[in-house]
Amino acid sequence: MGVLYRAHVLVCGGAGCVSSGCRAVQEALKSELAKQGLDKEIKVVETGCMGSCDLGPVMVVYPEGVFYRKVRPEDARDIVQEHLLKGRPVERLLYHTSQREIIQQMEDIDFFAKQRKVVLRNCGIIDPEDITEYIARDGYEALARVLTEMTPEEVIDVVKKSGLRGRGGAGFPTGLKWEFCAKATGRPKYVVCNADEGDPGAFMDRSVLEGDPHSVIEAMAIAGRAIGSNQGFVYVRAEYPLAIQRLKHAIAQAYDYGLLGKDIFGTGFDFDLEIRVGAGAFVCGEETALLASIEGKRGMPRPRPPFPANEGLWGKPTLINNVETYANIPPIILNGWEWFAGIGTEKSKGTKVFALAGKIANTGLVEVPMGTTLREIVYDIGGGILGGKKFKAAQTGGPSGGCIPAEHLDTPMEYDTLVKLGAMMGSGGLIVMDEGTCMVDIAKFFLQFTQDESCGKCIPCREGTRAMLDILTRITEGRGREGDIELLEHLGTTIKDTALCGLGQTAPNPVLSTIRYFRHEYEAHIREKRCPAGVCAALVHYEILQDKCKRCGLCRRSCPVDAIEETTEAELVAAGVGAAGADMQAAGASQGAISQPASSPKRKPLFINQERCIKCGVCMRECRFQAINRC
């Protein structure tokens, strides 16, 4: 890239930063550069996601590698005039650690320093809309080597020896899958890329497609050569318009450069690639459902065997791999399987991209070697829990996965250990939860999700997820019964054992794993009608802390149902109403009653009539003295 330019400003154009307004920043920069007459000297490049989306819009100025975060269009002037003209980085836009230390270089920031980028090697570094930038970073060299120097068997052998396992969830050995497809007898064969990325809370595939689409295109052509296929499909979810646009653009460029289409590199190998856009169904990430969807049908999974490797699209042998799996292929070919197998653990080779989200300080995308512990990811890279709160658990594998509690923070993140803990790698979504998260509520959330997304074909999943959700709902609404936990366990294991596809077979995982590690929370909901985290609306109640209350009356005026009264709980009980309410908050109320009123004795103390309160939380938000408590 640009020998002509003395500096490059890489502005992140990933979806996260786009929503934070990076496009306007880019415009401002360009016009400022033009104004200063620097537009011939300094090039602004829009890249894919740099990983630190919550700091967006982010940018890096090269050659120095200065990292700016939360840049606004107004900042463009300073960046150009101070930094690019006078060489003085703009301090206020630099990264600050929690210790208020200022860090200038991207590679010195913990979040980036501890990562190892294989899949994301080009993301945030190249312009995804310019194929020459990909080529300049050895792009399409692996394909050239595969087509000119290697036999298909050799390619498969390298992939097998590398130890690469599928990144779409189940971790099936990729080389083995390629071999099955290569050996399958039907013709034609197809290569499919699963870019449905349905796990809510995961966005690594999106970032690869947006930031480095050619890596997937190149890998699919390599796969086509290896298994003997000349037609590929990328199935992308409709929710990713930017990824679709970038991929479309990249495919067109690849055709222009003769890297797709007929007679690639003059080797006689043809490979065509087409995009198919999903239409909003999580189950279409499941491979047989995905194939049905490409065929134009309802995305209902079908039993396996036959496996897609033998009978896939239109009944023909079909190789289906995940985006991240493909993105690993070119470097494996270029650097050799030994290099790849040298990263990671014995049974999980290479790196894994995680989407860090939830109650964590640094959210975003991180790529680490397999076997990195959860603690390193959460604390060293993720910067710990938001607001200095306590780590409670991390959910991996989304709705199919499970949670890992604090006592297992030192678990190495690899396929098999996670399964042993009752969680799973899944696609790499990593949602961090703190003490303010109710585990029963989270289990219910995931089950609501799988219930909504169940295709409805088989009974255990269609009716079973509903039955489990019914039970969870009654638990969170205070109607839980003795025996409900056991019933959930029974249903969960049966559904796992009988459902047709992976969706149903894993749907009970979040429930079973939260029961496994947080059984006491379930018990508190059922037996004490209490939500320890204060989340389940039906089980929380609001109370006025008499020692903090100034009796200003603001809450009383704002309560939509006039639930705040001067009558005491005791009076209420005497009058024969609100016994239950009084009962429920007996502890809290009496505590309040003993403490000294903090304000004018002229006004009467206020109490919340629990019978009437609809738990809207307005009073708590209104009170300026933090005198209202939710528990």
Added chain:
Amino acid sequence: MAKVKLTIDGREIEAEQGSTVLEAARQAGIDIPTLCYHPAVGPSGACRVCVVEVERAKTLVASCVYPVAEGLVVKTNSARVRNARKTVVELLISTHPQDCLCCDRNGRCELQALANRLGIRTERFRAQKPQREPDASSVSIYRDQNKCVLCGRCVTMCRDIQGVGAISFAYRGQRTLISPSFEHGVGEVECVNCGQCTKVCPVGAIVEKDETGAVWDALDNPGLTVVVQVAPAVRAALGEEFGMAPGTSVTGKLVRALHMLGFDAVFDTQFSADLTIMEEGHEFLSRLKSGGKLPLLTSCSPGWIKYCETFHPEFLDNISTCKSPQQMMGAVIKSYYAKAKGLKPENIFSVSVMPCTAKKYEARRPEMRASGVQDVDAVLTTRELAKMIRMAGIDFANLEDDDFDSPLGESSGAGTIFGVTGGVMEAALRSVYEIVTKKPLADLEFTQVRGFEGVREAEIAMGSTRVKVAIVHGLGNAGRFLAGLRPGDSPYHFVEVMACPGGCIMGGGQPLSLEQDVAEKRASVLYQEDRNKAVRKSHENIAVRRLYDEFLGKPGSELAHKLLHTTYGERARARVEEARRQAVIGAAGA
């Protein structure tokens, strides 16, 4: 076929490569329960009731779709399996309406039987689902979505086997339902009324539209002469409703039961089948001679007629103008018979007992009023007749035989075999051959047109002419067959089409069966009865001859045309153009 050895419940079993664990187990006498699997539509793996334990498999597997393999070790009755099956069915019935006592399938419902068999005695997961109005829009079938278990059998039948696709899955997850397009009534879409869906539905979610009430009312009405006709296929299957083995002929008992029910005359549709051959044979010969539209396509299957009108109107001129035997009989009863008995057509209530739900529709077509009133007033399926017999307390299995009434009860063996695929063709050939060659047929049985192959063809030498015929059954086969054919230019002279796979013996109104070879057994009843008949050619049926002599004149006469022939019309599959205009006007209004 190569064989593999596997172990099921500790027993070593040999099974054909490519078969499923379910098939292997059943062959070995181990009955794994199923719900979504039906031999006529094949497996889908949806219900998970048939799960079994396979050594080294991570989860249980559905035996109906799991292929056998050498060395496979299977357990069908472990605690894990029993618990799983039971829980699955408990989950299924947790939202199922508790309607058994007033359900059409009460006592013959696969779900009921399954729940009983699995020993379900408590309801751990009871929940309410929003209830939907039943769909009563069709004159042939009645759908109650609330009872549907979403096994998908009807969808496979309608779309893949019948090639109609009138119903499909809609929505997903909890909201999944079986629905015609846009949730219209099934009577408002391109359903051809074949009723095959009712035959595969394991529960009471799709059943035939019940007309027994109207028939009882007529029987109780002293002012009406209630006449009944019975189609050939009915006698080949009715016994199954009373616990008799498939393949048992019950002709005599059937007639006795109808008399006991109070019908004033019991006639045989085989009579009008012979009549059909006279008219259709005449039509065929005259088209052959005069260079009319060929191939001639048979017209006795109303499901096929509606299918052709809807999906292949380009072939309408090829279809014989002959009415189906049911409607010929209906017209003859309210004209010839009425005259003979001195009855007014409107005082006759004409009932037919058919293996068919499409005939309910046919009877109500506006063209079917040759006598001035509706020729056939009510159509009962074989299953509905069984209901009436049970209701009347008739001990069917032990009835004495009885004979059809004259004059419309006499028939030839040719009329009998109408009920099985290839039968109409064979019957026609017997007569056409003799008319063309003016020589008696040496061997009456045209075995080359028999069998259950979806499309069969044969070439028959008739003197100097070679007549090329084809036999097609099942609408999916018909669709594929027609796709390879052009209306005016085809190698065939005569083609028999029956809507139902197997012909009327497997019609949409026939007793339900999960037996794989039931079609062959029922067919054998008809072929046997044909063999036992004194007269085996339609044109030798004395009563038919008398009908021509006394009333109609000769085949193809003007009166015959008025009473026995009909017309067809293209049926729009949709109103797109109209809807478009509406849409524009709607947009303009907005």
Added chain:
Amino acid sequence: MPTATCRCGETIVDDRWEKLDEIIEKHRAKQGALIPILHEAQELFGCLSEDVQLKVAHALGISPAEVYGVATFYSFFTLKPRGKHKIAVCLGTACYVRGASELVRALKEELGVEVNGTTKDGRFTLEVVRCLGACGLAPVMMIGDNVYGRVKPEKIPEILKEYQ
């Protein structure tokens, strides 16, 4: 070209049906053309009405029931016209643990509609989606093509004002 006369007497020409023909032609040859066609048809008409589905069904030789089955299976397809602005609140995991359900509640109140409902003035349709891939900015919502990150319930009236 289908035309109609409006109450005001003007002739209205609706060329969307011709465009639909073109869309169908463009995709017809490919295997599995149904879903790509439905995507473009929905873009053209705003929703997949019965007529649109019938037209596509006939053109592709697929039964209308099956097209309906596909259209109702995928949550991206809608049978009824939606409001001018589509509000999609993310209820993915990351957003959920950061309080997205509060957003939904606030929006329901503010707009006076349930999820999947359209306001009486036809201005907004409220929907929930599962992950927009901007989890780092949770909770996230989208109005039309604009993504809003870290949305606080109290900011909602202000945000909606942009679309008045």
